[in-house]
Amino acid sequence: MGKLSLDTFLDTFLFSCYNNRTPWDAPAQNKDPDADGSCKDGTDNGGAAAVITTGSARNPIELEVLKRKGAKYTCSYDEEKNAMNLALDWTLEHNRSSDTIICSDSLSLITSIENRQSNLREIIDKLQQLKGRTIIQWVSSHSNIPGNELADKYAKEIAQDGEPPVTPLSYNAARALIKGEIRDQAPSHPTISKTYEHLSFKEDRKIGSRRDAALLAQLRSGHCKELAAYRHRIDNSKDEKCPKCQFEAETQQHWISCPATILKRQRIFEDENLSLGVMTKQPELVLAYAKETFHQ
The missing domain is CATH 3.30.420.10 (Ribonuclease H-like superfamily/Ribonuclease H)
Incomplete structure (x- = not known):
């Protein structure tokens, strides 16, 4: 040839x-x-x-x-x-x-x-x-x-x-x-450090849409308008209590441990006791949980 x-x-x-x-x-x-x-x-x-x-x-x-x-x-x-x-x-x-x-x-x-x-x-x-x-x-x-x-x-x-x-x-x-050479330093804020302790880009790449990725980032930072505590921070006329149980302020930690959504956590995560680290360890399940617990 x-x-x-x-x-x-x-x-x-x-x-x-x-x-x-x-x-x-x-x-x-x-x-x-x-x-x-x-x-x-x-x-x-x-x-x-x-x-x-x-x-x-x-x-x-x-x-x-x-x-x-x-x-x-x-x-x-x-x-x-x-x-x-x-x-x-x-x-x-x-x-x-x-x-x-x-x-x-x-x-x-x-x-x-x-x-x-x-x-x-x-x-x-x-x-x-x-x-x-x-x-x-x-x-x-x-x-x-x-x-x-x-x-x-x-x-x-x-x-x-x-x-x-x-x-x-x-x-x-x-x-x-x-x-x-250039790497982000580990977060020093105690809540954020717990939230991001299991960060995996491999897991995050499974998130299929920009909308879901944005919601996940907001939940991880705590700056999410779906959380009553955050809505209260930007407008103190809003009630910060969890609308589902009315027990305490709906923060990130409360949202993943709310007594009113135990059955949902058991079904989605097969565990009702979650830590903030689940935000980065199981992002797909966190989004599924969010879609079932918000807007209710």
Whole structure:
């Protein structure tokens, strides 16, 4: 096969199978690169490696190792790009016309190639120059896939070897550094600290609508107009007592422990004794509880 156009290349290049089988089941005897990048804590002292192997993918024969020392300040994505470039440079240098499989554990990089990201111009240009059929195969990291484990090993070795080169700081590396260094301090207010003690972005991402997310944030802060105590704070003519039990002010804590809604808590949470931490531990259930206890 000759040089592919960009459109043809992107339509035919990115496969997750090889002749309807994964590469691990194919009797490949060609020389194929495994590429991997590494950096400490995802932000500094990077390294990239590509391992050229032949034979069975389950029992590869290591032929050549390519390494590149990464920058002092970097990120995993940039080092994965470096590893891909190493693999492509080797493939181009050896003028491969037979089938080649390039394996990478970076799904974000492979997806970016497929989406023609502008910051991958160098990689896409090299891919256009390839001859033969080349398959980019995603593999799961740290899953005992031999070639990937070798690439990871050599990437870590070069990352720890010597002084890093002085290179301009990339946008991706700067973003990773900022994300790693700048963190919100733990809340000092006793009520808020209890409310947010189980904060999980994974759980919060399950909230399906902006309206629900806004209600949840208001409940967590206590600044929610559905709570009688808050309505009293902004208008002291309003009664602060709980409209359901009339026992005491309807604060966050009272709302999740009101004696008039015990049965609802038992049904929704399977527990009638809740702490403020439930606001972040079980946000979906908190919203379900809110929808059944407000506006009544």
